[in-house]
Amino acid sequence: xxxxxxxxxxxxxxxxxIVIIALGAFFVGYFNLVDTKIILAIxxxxxxxxxxxxxxxxxxxxxxxxxxxxxxxxxxxxxDIDITNKSNGEIEKLISxxxxxxxxxxxxxxxxxxxxxxxxxxxxxxxxxxxxxxxxPAAMQMLELRESDKTFEKIxxxxxxxxxxxxxxxxxxxxxxxxxxxxxxAMNLFxxxxxxEINRPTGVMVVVQDITEHVKLDDMRKEFVADVSHELKTPxxxxxxxxxxxxxxxxxxxxxxxxxxIIYDNAERMEKLVKDLLTLSRYDNKINKNNVVxxxxxxxxxxxxxxxxxxxxxxxxxxxxxxTADVPxxxxxxxxxxxxxxxxxxxxxxxxxxxxxISIYVGYVHNDAYVKIKDxxxxxxxxxxxxxxxxxxxxxxxxxxxxGGTGLGLSIAKEIIEQNKGNINxxxxxxxxxxxxxxxxxxx
Numbered sequence: 001x002x003x004x005x006x007x008x009x010x011x012x013x014x015x016x017x018i019v020i021i022a023l024g025a026f027f028v029g030y031f032n033l034v035d036t037k038i039i040l041a042i043x044x045x046x047x048x049x050x051x052x053x054x055x056x057x058x059x060x061x062x063x064x065x066x067x068x069x070x071x072x073x074x075x076x077x078x079x080d081i082d083i084t085n086k087s088n089g090e091i092e093k094l095i096s097x098x099x100x101x102x103x104x105x106x107x108x109x110x111x112x113x114x115x116x117x118x119x120x121x122x123x124x125x126x127x128x129x130x131x132x133x134x135x136x137p138a139a140m141q142m143l144e145l146r147e148s149d150k151t152f153e154k155i156x157x158x159x160x161x162x163x164x165x166x167x168x169x170x171x172x173x174x175x176x177x178x179x180x181x182x183x184x185x186a187m188n189l190f191x192x193x194x195x196x197e198i199n200r201p202t203g204v205m206v207v208v209q210d211i212t213e214h215v216k217l218d219d220m221r222k223e224f225v226a227d228v229s230h231e232l233k234t235p236x237x238x239x240x241x242x243x244x245x246x247x248x249x250x251x252x253x254x255x256x257x258x259x260x261x262i263i264y265d266n267a268e269r270m271e272k273l274v275k276d277l278l279t280l281s282r283y284d285n286k287i288n289k290n291n292v293v294x295x296x297x298x299x300x301x302x303x304x305x306x307x308x309x310x311x312x313x314x315x316x317x318x319x320x321x322x323x324t325a326d327v328p329x330x331x332x333x334x335x336x337x338x339x340x341x342x343x344x345x346x347x348x349x350x351x352x353x354x355x356x357x358i359s360i361y362v363g364y365v366h367n368d369a370y371v372k373i374k375d376x377x378x379x380x381x382x383x384x385x386x387x388x389x390x391x392x393x394x395x396x397x398x399x400x401x402x403x404g405g406t407g408l409g410l411s412i413a414k415e416i417i418e419q420n421k422g423n424i425n426x427x428x429x430x431x432x433x434x435x436x437x438x439x440x441x442x443x444x
Contacts, residue, residue, distance in 0.1 A: 125206075290420070307342065317352060336420065339416065348375040423439050
C-alpha cells in the first residue's frame with residue numbers, strides 16, 4: 001500500500017509540473033513576452049510544489065499509510081497452504097512444525113500462568129468492556145474479592161477517583177498509581193493500559209502491591225520523631241523556665257539550690273535519653289561493637305541482683321536469686337547482656353510495691369541458658385503486652401517519667417538479645433505481677 005501511495009503522489013507532482021510549465025509557456029506565447037521574472041516565478045512554483053509533495057508523502061506515510069498497513073496485515077493470520085503439490089514427507093514436516101509451535105506456545109502460557117499465580121503481588125487484567133479476563137489468587141486475597149466480582153466497576157466502584165475511561169484515554173494526564181485502604185491493610189494500585197500492534201487500547205492491567213508494612217514503618221518513624229521531640233521539649237522547658245527565674249536574681253539561697261537541683265535532674269534526664277537514642281541507633285545500623293566472650297550467666301546475674309540490695313532494703317522487698325549448678329557457659333556480649341539484666345531487675349524493683357517479692361532464676365533448657373525474673377508488682381494490661389517493646393511506649397507514662405524512665409529500655413534490651421541470637425518474652429497479669437524470660441544460646 002505504501003508503494004501505491006508514493007506512486008500516486010509522484011504522478012500528482014508530474015502532472016502539476018506540466019500544468020505549471022504549460023501555463024508559463026501560454027502566457028509567454030500569447031503576450032509575446034520574454035521576461036526572466038516569469039521564468040523565475042515558474043521555477044519557484046515548481047520548487048514549492050516539490051517541497052509540498054515531499055512533506056505530504058512523509059506525513060501521510062507516517063500517520064495514515066503505515067498504521068493502515070499494520071491493521072490490514074494484522075487481520076490476516078495465516079495464508080492457506082497449498083498442499084496439493086506437496087509430497088507426504090513435506091506434509092508431515094509441516095504438521096510436525098505446527099505441532100512443535102503449538103506445544104511451545106502452550107508451555108509458555110503455562111509458565112506465565114504459574115508465575116502470575118504464585119506472585120506475591122496481585123495482577124488483574126480487564127478488556128475494553130471492563131470484564132475480568134485474568135486475576136491471580138493474590139489479587140483476590142488483597143482486595144477481598146468474591147467469585148462474583150468479575151467487572152472493573154464491581155471491584156473499584158467503592159473507591160473514589162478510579163475510572164477506567166480516564167486510565168485508558170487520559171493516561172498522560174492522570175496518575176497511574178493509587179493508594180487504597182482495605183481490611184487487609186494498605187494497598188498500592190498501578191494501572192497500565194495495554195495496547196495492540198497499532199497502538200490501540202485493548203484493556204487495562206492492574207498490579208496490586210501490599211504496602212501495609214511500609215505504611216506501618218512510616219507511621220512508626222513519624223511517631224518516633226514526635227515522641228523524641230516531646231521527650232526533649234519537656235525537660236528543656238523546665239530548664240529554661242527555672243534558669244530565667246534564677247537570672248532575675250530574686251530568689252534566696254535555699255530556693256536557688258532547689259531550682260538548680262531541678263535543672264540538674266532534667267539535664268540528667270536529657271543526657272540519659274540521648275545516650276539511649278545513640279545506643280539504639282548503633283544497634284539499628286549494626287555498628288555497635290559486641291565484645292563476645294565466654295562467661296557464666298548465673299554468676300553475672302547474681303552480681304546484677306546484688307547492685308539493687310540498697311533499693312530492695314529501702315522498699316522492704318524480698319529478692320531471691322536461684323542458680324542451677326549445671327548451666328553451661330554462654331558465648332555472647334557480656335556487657336550488653338549485663339545491661340539487659342540490670343534493666344529488667346530495675347523495672348521489677350521500681351514497679352513492685354513495698355513488701356513485694358522478686359524471684360530470679362537462672363537455668364538451662366534445650367541448648368539455651370535462661371534468666372527468669374518474676375515479680376509481684378503492678379503488672380501490665382493484656383492489651384499493652386504486644387506494644388511493650390515499642391520505642392517510647394509506656395504503660396503508665398506519668399509514673400514512668402516520675403521514676404526516670406525514657407521508654408527505651410525494653411527496646412534496647414530486645415535489640416541486644418536478638419543480636420546475641422537470643423530472645424526475650426514477657427508474661428504479665430494486671431495487679432498480680434510480671435514474668436520476663438531471657439534466653440541465650442550456650443556455647444557449643
